[in-house]
Amino acid sequence: MVKISRLLVCLLVAFTFTFAGFVSPADAAPKYRWKLAMTWPTNFPIFGDAVQNMADMVKEMSGGEMEIRIDSKNKHKAPFGVLDMVKAGQYEMGHSASYYWKGKDINTLFFTTMPFGMIAPEQYAWFYYGGGMELMKEVYDKHGVYSYPGGNTSNQMGGWFQKEIKSLKDLKGLKMRIPGFAGEVLAKLGVVVTNIPAGELYTALDRGTIDALEWVGPSLDLNMGFHKIAPYYYTGWHEPATELQFMVNKKKFDALPKHLQAIVETAMKFAAYDMYARSYNDSAENWA
Structure with missing residues (x-):
């Protein structure tokens, strides 16, 4: 019985070291x-x-x-x-x-x-x-x-708007999410520029916190559903890449x-x- 116990212990130790050799670094x-x-x-x-x-x-x-x-x-x-x-x-x-x-x-x-x-x-x-x-x-x-x-x-596209933009006058007082240089330019034209995190954009546009937003382009915008609440989508000049x-x-x-x-x-x-x-x-x- 003692010999069998010793044999089992030896086999267990051998198995442990053998298995350890097959464990990948990952x-x-x-x-x-x-x-x-x-x-x-x-x-x-x-x-x-x-x-x-x-x-x-x-x-x-x-x-x-x-x-x-x-x-x-x-x-x-x-x-x-x-x-x-x-x-x-x-x-x-x-x-x-x-x-x-x-x-x-x-x-x-x-x-x-x-x-x-x-x-x-x-x-x-x-x-x-x-x-x-x-x-x-x-x-x-x-x-x-x-x-x-x-x-x-x-x-990138120029953004989603709830109202059609026909002239520079339509930009006056418009609340829009748009960052970077483009935001600086539009602010000079009377746009009220803000930045909002991605996960809050749809809600902000839907509730009227903003009137328009610029995000990315078709790769993301359509999946985020902006077209459902802002029917006007314009091409962009502000972010060629x-x-x-x-x-x-x-x-x-x-x-x-x-x-x-x-x-x-x-x-x-x-x-x-x-x-x-x-x-x-x-x-x-x-x-x-």
Whole structure:
């Protein structure tokens, strides 16, 4: 009986070590657990998908050594506070749009879009080969954050309006959600400009909090139902291409091993390009 017990113990130990040899690195507990705050609501299509793709790639490419938890604005409750949270180290990463920070630093406007400016391929050429990344680093260094391209929406539409716009007089006193340079221009024409988080846009337009809104284009707008409550849809001039933004806390990133730094940067770059392609595809499908 004693011999049988010893044999069972030996077999159990052998099985344990054998099984451990087959456990993949991805099944092991991650050494680095990061959190990312995004401006978008939970399960937000295209934008949120790009963030999830990035996080999935980091986990897979690192063999499970690093994981990134994603918190939507539904959890952190500060859609336009993402830069501050990443800067403070409350979150290691963020996903948003650079032109949301114009109140903190007017130079952040240049890394999202500008009226009659570059289209998406030109933006990527500028970022990666024309000095755009270096200029963005210079602007964001003072905020303690690294900034990277975070996905492009392509050209955006001019917005949804509840009343037809026939002349400049129709813009006087119009309450409209529109950020960035375009908001600055329309404010000069008498528009009451505001910015509202994505998840609150439909309700704001439906209840009359705003009279019009600019969001993205067919890829997202039709899915959000704006056409049901605002029958006038105009083409745009203000955002020929709109680049979103990944942010990383500088101290946290610099403390990562080099191979994980490379993985994070590669995953962000892939997610950005993938979102660009997805935006084109979904706009075409929604228009069809």
